[in-house]
Amino acid sequence: MKIVKVEAIPFAIPYTKPLRFASGEVHTADHVLVRVHTDEGLMGTAEAPPRPYTYGETQESIVAVIDKIFAPQILGLTPLEREAVHDKLDRTVGNPAAKAAVDMALWDILGQAAGMPVSGLLGGYTDRMRVSHMVGFAPTDEMVAEALRIRDTYGITTFKVKVGRQPYRADVDACRALREALGPDAGLYIDGNRGWTASESARALREMADLGLTFAEELCPADDVLGRRWLVAQSPVPFIADESATRAAEVTRELLGGSATAISIKTARTGFTASQRVLHQCEGLGVEVVMGNQIDGQIGTLCAVAFGAAHRTASRYPGELSNFLDMEDDLLAEPLTIEGGTLRIREGAGLGVDVDPAKLARYRQDR
Missing domain, CATH: 3.20.20.120 (Enolase-like C-terminal domain)
Known part of the structure; x- marks a missing residue:
């Protein structure tokens, strides 16, 4: 089972009220949905929340680093080769949320393949x-x-x-x-x-x-x-x-x-x-x-x-x-x-993430 595709989909969902704290405030969840696909049809899913005032990542930078750097590096590897994946991801400095989302999507695939919850x-x-x-x-x-x-x-x-x-x-x-x-x-x-x-x-x-x-x-x-x-x-x-x-x-x-x-x-x-x-x-x-x-x-x-x-x-x-x-x-x-x-936790195999296609279509920012 090999990785054949990695998606980074920007989406934005407003907050009901601003979240305010000493280092900034947030009005909208400008996050990135990360999906890793395999040649056996399994898909792992995770979420990358950028925090530019803390780690320097933005929604645009997460999409760019996954699309242009991370995805080409890990295509062809298997979800079991997590150390090899991290060896490649860590050649790029920073970008913690982008790296974390890729990692968790791989674990989601492993759980599905094993028929077990990731937890x-x-x-x-x-x-x-x-x-x-x-x-x-x-x-x-x-x-x-x-x-x-x-x-x-x-x-x-x-x-x-x-x-x-x-x-x-x-x-x-x-x-x-x-x-x-x-x-x-x-x-x-x-x-x-x-x-x-x-x-x-x-x-x-x-x-x-x-x-x-x-x-x-x-x-x-x-x-x-x-x-x-x-x-x-x-x-x-x-x-x-x-x-x-x-x-x-x-x-x-x-x-x-x-x-x-x-x-x-x-x-x-x-x-x-x-x-x-x-x-x-x-x-x-x-x-x-x-x-x-x-x-x-x-x-x-x-x-x-x-x-x-x-x-x-x-x-x-x-x-x-x-x-x-x-x-x-x-x-x-x-x-x-x-x-x-x-x-x-969600019961069933993997993380139990089931994205509503209509909601994704409504909130995604790349179309």
């Missing part, structure tokens, strides 16, 4: 994950109202709060209001997207010390090497490296350098193959992981829950699996559903 091939630990929901920048009363709506509608009780605004007091007040509204048993953690300095982060954490935060994530830039080490050394909560740890070597740097004490794994950034390397590396070093989200659509979320549910360590904490709730529509023929605060 089972990866580890098969459980069939679902608890879900955490991201609350973006907004007036405090709106942030509280959203969290309560999500809790009451979907049973989600863990919330990731975007912080990093200037002055930091607005974020401290918002987190305090969320804790009061949600109660002491709700999970609450913060993500700064590099919006604060190390000293601002330290002051904010001190003022939130009584809120029972589970994690703090990327409060200040990784390039602030000494400041970040100083911050993490005194942080009262585990400090997650996210966009500063996009591959295994960066994970090593952040952890051994004292710039983080936990890692966010995003399948949209490292696919399944590299995500397993990162996960096993973290297990070997004795640090915790969370399943992050790159503001994925439902296809990307399906990939994230497949990986997270496959592994004991990755499923320990609720995964960020609900951003698709803010999209006006999606491409799946059967939408994902969050019930009782959990999201299940």
Whole structure:
């Protein structure tokens, strides 16, 4: 079974409201549907969400690098030759979302060929994950109202709060209001997207010390090497490296350098193959992981829950699996559903991605 065709189809679906955070804001899911075809008729599917303000990728660059560089390099290889595929992809610097989508599409093919769910091939630990929901920048009363709506509608009780605004007091007040509204048993953690300095982060954490935060994530830039080490050394909560740890070597740097004490794994950034390397590396070093989200659509979320549910360590904490709730529509023929605060993997062979042709025709941008 050989790879005979690779498609990169740009599509755009609006969000019901802008998603705002320290490093930017998103109004439309300008993503890329990636399909890998084999000579035996199997087709693997994944989603590449570009984040130009974080990794430099755009929708146009993802389509171009797959069409012009990646596809010609991997045609003729088999889906089992993942190391050979990555050897070729890694000759091109960067482009993490494009590489990840190709990798996950290959795993989708392997699952279909084996007649097994991809989550089972990866580890098969459980069939679902608890879900955490991201609350973006907004007036405090709106942030509280959203969290309560999500809790009451979907049973989600863990919330990731975007912080990093200037002055930091607005974020401290918002987190305090969320804790009061949600109660002491709700999970609450913060993500700064590099919006604060190390000293601002330290002051904010001190003022939130009584809120029972589970994690703090990327409060200040990784390039602030000494400041970040100083911050993490005194942080009262585990400090997650996210966009500063996009591959295994960066994970090593952040952890051994004292710039983080936990890692966010995003399948949209490292696919399944590299995500397993990162996960096993973290297990070997004795640090915790969370399943992050790159503001994925439902296809990307399906990939994230497949990986997270496959592994004991990755499923320990609720995964960020609900951003698709803010999209006006999606491409799946059967939408994902969050019930009782959990999201299940799809049963059947592969990833269980079934794209609605009418929706794809409506939202694709290349026709």
